[in-house]
Amino acid sequence: MVRSIKNPKKAKRKNKDSKKGDGSSSSSGPSIPAKVWQPGVDKLEEDEELQCDPSAYNALHAFHIGWPCLSFDILRDSLGLVRTEFPHTVYFVAGTQAEKPSWNSIGIFKVSNITGKRRELVPSKPAADNSDMESEGSDSDEDSEVEELQGSGAPILQLRKVAHEGCINRIRAMAQNPHICASWEDAGHVQIWDFSSHLSALAESETQGAQGASSVFNQPPLVKFKHKDEGFAIDWNPNVPGRLVSGDCKSFIHLWEPTSGATWNVDTTPFTGHTASVEDLQWSPTEPNVFASCSVDGNIAIWDTRLGKSAAASFKAHNADVNVISWNRLASCMLASGCDDGTFSIRDLRLLKEGDSVVAHFEYHKHPITSIEWSQHEASTLAVTSADNQLTIWDLSLEKDEEEEAEFRAKTKEQVNAPEDLPPQLLFVHQGQKDLKELHWHAQIPGMIVSTAADGFNILMPSNIQSTLPSDAA
Numbered sequence: 001m002v003r004s005i006k007n008p009k010k011a012k013r014k015n016k017d018s019k020k021g022d023g024s025s026s027s028s029g030p031s032i033p034a035k036v037w038q039p040g041v042d043k044l045e046e047d048e049e050l051q052c053d054p055s056a057y058n059a060l061h062a063f064h065i066g067w068p069c070l071s072f073d074i075l076r077d078s079l080g081l082v083r084t085e086f087p088h089t090v091y092f093v094a095g096t097q098a099e100k101p102s103w104n105s106i107g108i109f110k111v112s113n114i115t116g117k118r119r120e121l122v123p124s125k126p127a128a129d130n131s132d133m134e135s136e137g138s139d140s141d142e143d144s145e146v147e148e149l150q151g152s153g154a155p156i157l158q159l160r161k162v163a164h165e166g167c168i169n170r171i172r173a174m175a176q177n178p179h180i181c182a183s184w185e186d187a188g189h190v191q192i193w194d195f196s197s198h199l200s201a202l203a204e205s206e207t208q209g210a211q212g213a214s215s216v217f218n219q220p221p222l223v224k225f226k227h228k229d230e231g232f233a234i235d236w237n238p239n240v241p242g243r244l245v246s247g248d249c250k251s252f253i254h255l256w257e258p259t260s261g262a263t264w265n266v267d268t269t270p271f272t273g274h275t276a277s278v279e280d281l282q283w284s285p286t287e288p289n290v291f292a293s294c295s296v297d298g299n300i301a302i303w304d305t306r307l308g309k310s311a312a313a314s315f316k317a318h319n320a321d322v323n324v325i326s327w328n329r330l331a332s333c334m335l336a337s338g339c340d341d342g343t344f345s346i347r348d349l350r351l352l353k354e355g356d357s358v359v360a361h362f363e364y365h366k367h368p369i370t371s372i373e374w375s376q377h378e379a380s381t382l383a384v385t386s387a388d389n390q391l392t393i394w395d396l397s398l399e400k401d402e403e404e405e406a407e408f409r410a411k412t413k414e415q416v417n418a419p420e421d422l423p424p425q426l427l428f429v430h431q432g433q434k435d436l437k438e439l440h441w442h443a444q445i446p447g448m449i450v451s452t453a454a455d456g457f458n459i460l461m462p463s464n465i466q467s468t469l470p471s472d473a474a
Helices: 196-204 349-354 402-415
Strands: 056-065 069-075 086-096 105-114 156-163 168-173 180-185 189-194 223-226 232-236 246-247 253-258 264-266 277-284 288-296 299-304 313-316 322-327 335-340 342-349 357-360 369-374 381-387 391-395 425-431 436-439 449-453 456-462
Touching: 056 105, 069 436, 069 449, 086 449, 105 196, 156 196, 168 232, 180 232, 180 246, 196 264, 223 264, 246 277, 264 288, 288 322, 299 322, 322 369, 335 369, 342 349, 381 436, 391 449, 425 456
Parallel strands: 069 168, 232 277, 277 322, 369 436
Antiparallel strands: 056 456, 069 086, 086 105, 105 156, 168 180, 180 189, 189 223, 232 246, 246 253, 253 264, 277 288, 288 299, 299 313, 322 335, 335 342, 342 357, 369 381, 381 391, 391 425, 436 449, 449 456
8 A cells, every 4th residue: 555655744845946857947958859758767867857848738836735635635616617717716625644643734725826828739839949938927036937837926825724633544525515524534533524614714815825824723523433443445425415435444334324414324334345455435426325445455346335234246456455446427337446556447337247347457657556536527538646756647538540640740840759658548647746645637627637745736737638628718
């Protein structure tokens, strides 16, 4: 398992001149043609420096809230169901991994003025010419390079903290009522919180800066339930508001049923079947009584709450720990899983009875998969984070087309120097974060991904993930 951040230290703003993929960009370009650098394949020499290509992004911003966060969630808001114009505003909830248990907190925060610009997939000017990105540069020299590239100033972070005893292994917000959040704590407690007052304060506040960051609010949880051991697996039901499942490292899964707006009944008789830690849980996007689980035992199980406490189906999914799973909300027959050996697979659940349900299997990553999630806007697209410090985006509908590749290379000429052996389904590789832990797509902003790592958060919008955006979007 790859979970906790060892020896965490206070996150710091990255130095513009630091090396090894920190998102910085020097003013003078290299004397030799740039090429894509592959972690685990290419070596970085002492005199070499990784550079971020700003033309690959519609937006790229970095920020932190103090201590590293192992888990976070994007909160649904009332700003619009499908938003395509910059600047954007997003709301998050995140749990810290502090050095001492008493130093931890849950952060409820708002990031506004997320700026950017649409970029051409085939640049009309040489890649070395970045004058168009610097024409509206940031007013502050202290802004990081990734912020300067956006051209309209840095995002505004407003933060409120709620005291939390112990590190937060995972945190999830209820989709139907995003002010209700559930947290997994490393001492074995699952707690449910009501953050409505904090979200209201953030929504009403227009104050620039980290509003409330210096103060920590003491607030009791609505419910607190003790598992046999700590855990990481938790998921809210997308069809039944308030229904929850939580799984622990002892292999037990408990069902939570809401009895009112602020109380829950937790079934103390667990679902059993796995022989090792339950690592992740996912409710079916269409069946209100069906959920999936994955485990260190290498298996994935499908459960139906109407059929008792045993799995309705169970199968060997990988040859090592299955760390994460994601159930496709747009194509409910598809389930993705990420393994400790760096591989990830896509299964068609309709083929389970036939034995082999794997429709795609990828061995691109060489280190454990730490997060995997389908896009809410494109049924064939998913994103993956790995311990190799890469966030990758995949489109399973793509196939290799020699003629199309030749035409693209002819247009870009020397501007593209990609490795020949990359899978054709690989759309995008994002680097620069260290010890990546979790990613989420924004359900209301097509193409936006947020990721958390040991050195903070990134908000990114790759320029080639834009098929759902109108052509005249900002």
